[in-house]
Amino acid sequence: MRFAETGYNLEVDLSTGNVERVETDPRWTEQHLGGLATSSRILWDRCPPEVEPYSEENLLIFAAGLLVGTPAPGANRTVVTTISPQSLFTAYSMMGGFFAPELKHAGYDKLILRGRSPSLVYLWIHNDKVEIRDAAHLAGKGANETADLIRAELREPKAQVAAIGLAGENRVRFASIEHGRSSASRLGIGGVMGDKRLKAVAVRGTRDLNVARPAEYMELCNWVLKYIGIREQKPVPGVMPILAGLGSPQEMKLIDEEWHTTNFMWGNSRTRRRDFWTKEIEEKWKGTQESVRKRLVSCYNCPMKCGATISVPGVATYMMKCFSKLTYTMAAYSDLDFGFRIAQRATEYGVDAFSAPQVMAYGLELLEHGILGPADFEGMPADNEGRFYWLLDRIVRREGIGDVLADGTYWAAKKFGKAAEDLAHNNIKKHEQLPLKLGMLNPVYFLMYCTGEKSNITQIEGQFPQAPFATMAEREDFVKDWVQVPDEKFKKYLLDWELRGERSNPNYPTVEMSCDIVDWQERMHHIDDALGMCAGLGSFPLKPPYHIHNYPAFIAAAAGLDIDEAGLTTIARRNRTLLRALNVRRGLTRDDERPPDDHWKKRFPDLEQKLLDGYYKFKGWNLRGIPTESTLNGLGLGFVADDLKKRGLAIDDDHPSHGQDSAPADHPKAAS
Amino acid sequence: MDPTSKKRKKLVKTIRIDVDKCNGCRACEVICSSFHASPKYSSSNPERSRIRVIREPLRDIYVPVYAGEYTAAECSGRDKYTIDGKAYDECAFCRASCPSRSLFKEPDSGLPLKCDMCESDPPLEEPMCVQWCLNDALVYEEHEVEVEEEEGVEQGELELGLESLVDRHGLQKLMDTIARMKKKG
Numbered sequence: 001m002r003f004a005e006t007g008y009n010l011e012v013d014l015s016t017g018n019v020e021r022v023e024t025d026p027r028w029t030e031q032h033l034g035g036l037a038t039s040s041r042i043l044w045d046r047c048p049p050e051v052e053p054y055s056e057e058n059l060l061i062f063a064a065g066l067l068v069g070t071p072a073p074g075a076n077r078t079v080v081t082t083i084s085p086q087s088l089f090t091a092y093s094m095m096g097g098f099f100a101p102e103l104k105h106a107g108y109d110k111l112i113l114r115g116r117s118p119s120l121v122y123l124w125i126h127n128d129k130v131e132i133r134d135a136a137h138l139a140g141k142g143a144n145e146t147a148d149l150i151r152a153e154l155r156e157p158k159a160q161v162a163a164i165g166l167a168g169e170n171r172v173r174f175a176s177i178e179h180g181r182s183s184a185s186r187l188g189i190g191g192v193m194g195d196k197r198l199k200a201v202a203v204r205g206t207r208d209l210n211v212a213r214p215a216e217y218m219e220l221c222n223w224v225l226k227y228i229g230i231r232e233q234k235p236v237p238g239v240m241p242i243l244a245g246l247g248s249p250q251e252m253k254l255i256d257e258e259w260h261t262t263n264f265m266w267g268n269s270r271t272r273r274r275d276f277w278t279k280e281i282e283e284k285w286k287g288t289q290e291s292v293r294k295r296l297v298s299c300y301n302c303p304m305k306c307g308a309t310i311s312v313p314g315v316a317t318y319m320m321k322c323f324s325k326l327t328y329t330m331a332a333y334s335d336l337d338f339g340f341r342i343a344q345r346a347t348e349y350g351v352d353a354f355s356a357p358q359v360m361a362y363g364l365e366l367l368e369h370g371i372l373g374p375a376d377f378e379g380m381p382a383d384n385e386g387r388f389y390w391l392l393d394r395i396v397r398r399e400g401i402g403d404v405l406a407d408g409t410y411w412a413a414k415k416f417g418k419a420a421e422d423l424a425h426n427n428i429k430k431h432e433q434l435p436l437k438l439g440m441l442n443p444v445y446f447l448m449y450c451t452g453e454k455s456n457i458t459q460i461e462g463q464f465p466q467a468p469f470a471t472m473a474e475r476e477d478f479v480k481d482w483v484q485v486p487d488e489k490f491k492k493y494l495l496d497w498e499l500r501g502e503r504s505n506p507n508y509p510t511v512e513m514s515c516d517i518v519d520w521q522e523r524m525h526h527i528d529d530a531l532g533m534c535a536g537l538g539s540f541p542l543k544p545p546y547h548i549h550n551y552p553a554f555i556a557a558a559a560g561l562d563i564d565e566a567g568l569t570t571i572a573r574r575n576r577t578l579l580r581a582l583n584v585r586r587g588l589t590r591d592d593e594r595p596p597d598d599h600w601k602k603r604f605p606d607l608e609q610k611l612l613d614g615y616y617k618f619k620g621w622n623l624r625g626i627p628t629e630s631t632l633n634g635l636g637l638g639f640v641a642d643d644l645k646k647r648g649l650a651i652d653d654d655h656p657s658h659g660q661d662s663a664p665a666d667h668p669k670a671a672s
Numbered sequence: 673m674d675p676t677s678k679k680r681k682k683l684v685k686t687i688r689i690d691v692d693k694c695n696g697c698r699a700c701e702v703i704c705s706s707f708h709a710s711p712k713y714s715s716s717n718p719e720r721s722r723i724r725v726i727r728e729p730l731r732d733i734y735v736p737v738y739a740g741e742y743t744a745a746e747c748s749g750r751d752k753y754t755i756d757g758k759a760y761d762e763c764a765f766c767r768a769s770c771p772s773r774s775l776f777k778e779p780d781s782g783l784p785l786k787c788d789m790c791e792s793d794p795p796l797e798e799p800m801c802v803q804w805c806l807n808d809a810l811v812y813e814e815h816e817v818e819v820e821e822e823e824g825v826e827q828g829e830l831e832l833g834l835e836s837l838v839d840r841h842g843l844q845k846l847m848d849t850i851a852r853m854k855k856k857g
Contacts, residue, residue, distance in 0.1 A: 071706050071716050073699065098698075105717060144730065157728075180729060206719035206779040214713035218706070222803075229806055294732050298697035303806035305695045309732055317730045 002026065003212040004066050004559040005034055010108040010130065012123060014196050015056055015115030019130045024109065030561060031636060033530035034109060035065030036092050037575035039081040040582055042112065043090060044640065049586045049647075053085035053188075054171060054195040055116075062111040062162070062201065064100035065532020069209045070558050071221045073228065074537035074546075076101055076300035078162070078179070079529055084187040085195075086173045086355075086408050087429045087455055089583045091187035095162075096299035096306075096321075096534055097179045099203065102160040106205030117197035120169070122150060125203040126159075135199040140166055142348025143178035144318060150202050163200035164190045165350030166396040171195050172406040174355035174432070178347060181297050181307040181319035185352040186456055187431060188408075212560030220554055227545040228303055228537070236542050238474045239465065246544060247536040251325045252296055252308035255286045260323070266330045268361035268409075269426040269435035288336045304536060312337070315344045323434075324353035330435065331357030332388045342388060349396040354456075355408060355432040360391040362409045362423060363401060371420050376401045408432065426596050429455040429588075433596060441506040441600040442466075443514040446608060447615050448521070450593040451625070453579045462540040463524055464490065464517045468497035468504065484547035486520055486565070493517065506604050511611055515618040520548075526572040527551055574635040577619070577627050581640045584649060590625045628653040678821035685789045686813045687738065687802060694734040694809035696727045700801035707790055707800045719779040722787040723801050726764055733758055736801075736810060739776035740767025742784035742832055744839035747772075769836075783833045 011020045024038075032038050039061045051057040060082045067075035078100040084091035103111060106127050113123075120135040138146050147161035160179070167175035168190035175190030176183045184190075211217045228246060235244035240259045242249035258277040265272055292312045296305035297319060307321035320343060328346070329339030346356060364387065366372040378400075380390045394402025404412045409424035409432055426433050428449060434457060444464065445457070452460040463484065469475045472495070479491040493513050498504045509517060524539035524547070531551075538546040546554070548565055556562050563571070580588075593612065597603075616623060620631030629651045632641040644651050701718035708722065709715040718724075722739040750772075753760045769776035769784035776785045790799040797803075798812040827835075837846055 069716065071702050071713075105719070148730070206717065208709070208715040208717040208720075210715045211713070214706075214709075214711055218713040225804060225806060295734075296695055297729060298695040300697060301699045301702045302697050303695075303699065305807070309729055311732075317732070319729060 001210065003210050004070055005029060005109050006104055006107050006209070008108050009110040009112055010125065011112045011114075012130070012132070013115040014113060014117040014121070014132070014198060017132055019132075021108070021128070029066065029559065031571070032575055032578075033066045033527075033555070033571060035063050035068075035077070035532045036079045036081060036094075036529035037526070037571075037578070038530075039063045039079060039092070039110065040090065040575065040578050042110075043081060043083070044578060044582055047083060051083060053083045053088065053192060056114065058083050058114075058192060058195075060113040060189070060192050060196060060198075062099070062103065062113075063532075064104045064109055065528075065530055067554065067558055068532035069101040069104035070211055071218065071301065072533070072554060072558065073221065073224050074299075074302045074304070074534040075532050076302060077529075077532045077534055078103075078182075078184065079532065080177060080184040080189050082189050082192045083586070084189070084431075085171070085191045086188040086410070087431050089429060089455070089586050089588060090453065090579060091189050091192075092454065092529070092579075093177075093184035093186045093189050094529070095177070095179055095182035095184040096302075097160070097182035098300045099160045099162050099179050099182075099201075100532055101300045102203045102205050104205065104209055105207050106203050107207050111201065111203075113196060113198065116195065120197050120199050122146075122163075122200040122202065123198065124150075124154060124159075125201065125205075126156070127205060127207060138199045139169065141199075142166075143350045144180070144316070144348055146200050147178075147180065147202075150200055154202060156202070156204050159202045159204045161200055161202045163350075164193050164198075165348050167191075167349045167351045167406075168194035169199070170396060170398045170406065172351060172396060172398070173408045173411065174352040174359065176350045176352050178350045181309075181321060182299065183347070183350070183353075186354070186454075188352075190350050211558045213557040217554070217557035220550070220557060224537075224545045225303065231543065231545070236478070238469050238478070239542070243466070243542060246541045247304035248306045248322050248534075248540065250306065251322050252293060252320065253305065255282070255289055257285065257326065258282075260326055261330070263436070264326070264330060265435040265437050266333050268331070268358055268365050268423070269433075269437065270361075270365075271333075272437065285336045288340065292340050299534065302534065302537070304534075306536060310340055310344070312340050312344060315341055316348075318344045318347050320347070327353050327357045327435075328388065331361040332384060334385055334388075338385050338388075342385075342392065345389070346392060349392065351392075351396065352432075354434065356392065356395070357388075358426060358432045358435065359395065359405050359409055359412070360388050362412070363391055363405050365423050366416065366420060369419065369423065371416050371423075372401065425598055428595060429592050431455045433457065433599075437598055438600050440602050441604055441608070443506055443509060443511070443607070443611055444517050446506075446595065446600075447514055447518045447611055449595040449599070450612060451518075451615060452522075453576070453583055458540075460525060461521060462535065463521050463542070463544075465494065465542065468494070468499050470499055482543065483549065484543060486523075486548045486569075487516075490517070490520065506602070506607055511607075511614040512618075514611060515615050518615065519618065522576055523569060523572045524548065526575045527568065530571070530575055531555070570635070574637065577631065577635055578637060578640065580619075580621070580625075581627055581632070581637070581644065584626050585644060585647065588625070590623070593625060622650065622652060622654045624650060624654075626651055679818045680821050681816045682819045684815055684817055686815075687789075687799065688811040688813055689736050690809050690811070691735050692809075693807050694725065694736060695807055696725060696729060696734050698725050698727070699804045700736060700810060701725065703800045703804040704787075717779070720785065722776065722785045724775060726761070731758060733760065734809075735760070735764060737765060737775075738767055738787040739769060739785045740787070742769045742786065742836055744771070744836070746770050781833075784836050786829070786832055788829070 122135040124131045143163045143165040146163040162179040171191040173188040176185035294309040297307045311317040410430040413421040413424035448460045528538040701721035704721040706716040726735040802812040
């Protein structure tokens with residue numbers, strides 16, 4: 001008997017219509033846990049680097065993590081994995097909501113899709129019964145609209161649906177997959193779903209999920225709830241409001257947006273408006289938010305309320321969470337009412353709310369700079385907000401200029417030459433980043449931005465405060481009950497971290513400390529992503545209920561896997577390294593590992609190279625950022641080493657001989 | 673008042689449901705199914721839960737409903753409520769395990785489910801669904817009332833299941849089957 005997991009994957013070939021229920025190898029659970037990690041393993045085995053994102057060979061995997069569907073609060077994440085049409089590396093985009101638990105109750109840990117359907121279809125999974133159904137009547141429908149129509153035609157109000165909108169159907173490179181209050185948005189996975197001609201997946205499951213040691217597990221789960229209750233009464237003092245509590249940033253709850261609106265950039269990540277937030281704005285935005293927000297809403301089995309039902313007069317009701325509240329508003333230099341209105345349309349179309357607004361603002365910059373002419377924008381209204389609606393409509397239909405912009409800022413810029421490439425200034429690995437431009441380089445963030453396989457900071461950071469506390473008293477207060485630290489040394493790092501002077505950014509935390517801190521944060525994200533635990537209760541917030549010291553007990557009681565902290569750390573390292581190897585095999589090099597040039601005003605090229613060298617070494621990679629043979633073998637990834645060698649990728653350990661050198665310029669590229 | 677009648681005290685257990693506070697997380701369903709699993713907490717499956725959240729986010733409908741009595745026959749008429757402009761589904765607030773719908777039935781056997789307020793030994797302070805509702809959409813209350821002494825016992829889970837089997841197959845057939853099973857050992 002398998003515990004916590006179902007032990008089966010559902011494999012669907014959309015080209016042939018073949019459907020199989022495949023038993024999984026329990027040894028993979030021991031080696032990787034599940035979720036993102038076992039999906040990476042499948043991609044490694046079955047998606048060689050020659051595979052194009054938009055091809056029959058690319059896989060699209062919906063995975064529920066190991067703990068999903070068990071009573072552990074917050075274990076509800078769906079991890080969608082594929083080859084990204086935007087970065088061309090591995091995409092793993094996650095969503096909360098109700099999809100993954102339903103999939104597990106239907107009897108599957110993963111849904112693995114391959115091929116390409118001859119016509120638009122949707123998939124209906126009802127326990128053992130799996131049907132590929134015609135979706136011609138759903139073509140062009142919005143993502144939420146599609147979910148409603150499917151539930152109605154199946155007469156299954158409890159079916160959980162993940163769907164794409166027009167953007168996915170038209171293979172926009174930043175299209176999302178939408179699921180009610182949640183979406184898997186980043187890196188264009190909705191485009192891959194559209195390329196497979198798959199409009200939606202509906203799932204309904206009514207089977208049991210078992211845990212290995214019920215009483216023990218329940219005690220742990222009860223403790224989590226108790227802790228959440230206490231922690232909610234004790235917000236962390238001295239940090240910005242969105243970082244004080246648990247959950248994902250409480251954008252739906254909080255009204256005070258001084259921090260975002262005066263620190264994040266407006267337009268195409270261009271302008272900082274330090275004086276934007278006034279009493280008058282606060283009153284106006286408060287009015288807007290309170291009038292459109294009908295209810296705060298949760299994901300499956302989680303007491304946090306990170307999302308909200310939004311009902312703006314004149315547009316259909318939808319749900320929103322997190323920072324998408326401000327991305328459209330700020331890209332258009334507009335107000336919150338506009339942000340809530342356009343986000344409804346964007347959600348139905350299914351686009352990434354980080355990328356889409358920047359792409360539209362970028363399009364307007366191309367016009368302002370004369371790189372494109374008025375003819376390219378024929379028919380565009382003159383008013384500011386109208387222009388954004390117009391652009392959004394063009395992009396998701398790939399009409400006119402929208403066809404180019406639908407590829408995102410990086411690929412659009414390639415078509416228009418150097419000047420346009422300079423304007424596409426906010427990318428890492430071809431992927432639009434948070435609209436954030438800062439002063440002094442932060443060494444920890446430098447490393448996370450550069451090396452994160454996610455290419456997206458919000459899924460990498462957490463645990464360690466983003467900035468030092470001003471006074472020693474505040475620091476001492478913070479570390480007092482900081483039980484989540486893997487090692488006492490982290491407390492010292494924080495206690496010694498100053499706002500100014502010798503022990504401040506960029507030289508403090510030191511290279512070595514920065515590697516430690518990044519490693520800890522990554523480790524927690526990789527554990528969460530394998531377990532299907534929401535980062536909002538694990539790897540993202542300060543002082544979360546789930547941490548390195550108690551996770552082994554959860555895993556043991558739920559799945560019957562007896563591992564300790566060291567064992568869990570090794571698994572996380574194995575999983576992180578496998579993901580890195582996947583991307584290395586697809587051509588990722590040290591050159592790709594750089595933040596946008598203007599991310600910080602004050603940059604330190606020598607220090608930055610030392611940071612990268614130090615981090616690679618810490619990880620057991622060579623100076624090219626490639627895991628070395630001994631590292632791979634040590635993690636039981638000998639098959640990865642063999643494959644990389646066969647492809648001519650240098651997995652030698654060059655640290656002792658090269659010392660401080662950065663990567664040689666002639667390093668071989670992967671055959672992609 | 674009839675001086676010969678015997679009064680006894682009865683504990684009335686109430687769960688106060690505030691639909692405005694429900695965020696639709698369904699933790700109540702998870703923990704209910706888990707608590708009632710055998711062995712206790714060994715599995716979870718909201719389909720087996722004795723509380724279900726009627727949940728339609730885009731219409732802002734969130735109504736936790738508890739499984740009540742089993743009924744062999746559906747009502748002769750049905751009701752449909754509209755409250756504060758929100759139209760609820762047919763029979764939305766009904767607690768019955770009823771042939772007209774799939775709600776409150778074991779997914780495998782189709783046997784009826786009924787909330788027992790997490791009866792257990794030793795008794796819990798509050799039913800598990802209440803304990804797991806951190807947003808206080810579910811709040812437990814109890815108070816005593818004086819009632820006439822009644823004979824009879826509360827219908828237990830087994831009896832409830834048997835009753836539905838009798839309704840389905842007839843008492844004689846059920847007794848024959850049990851007799852046959854007994855013979856087989």
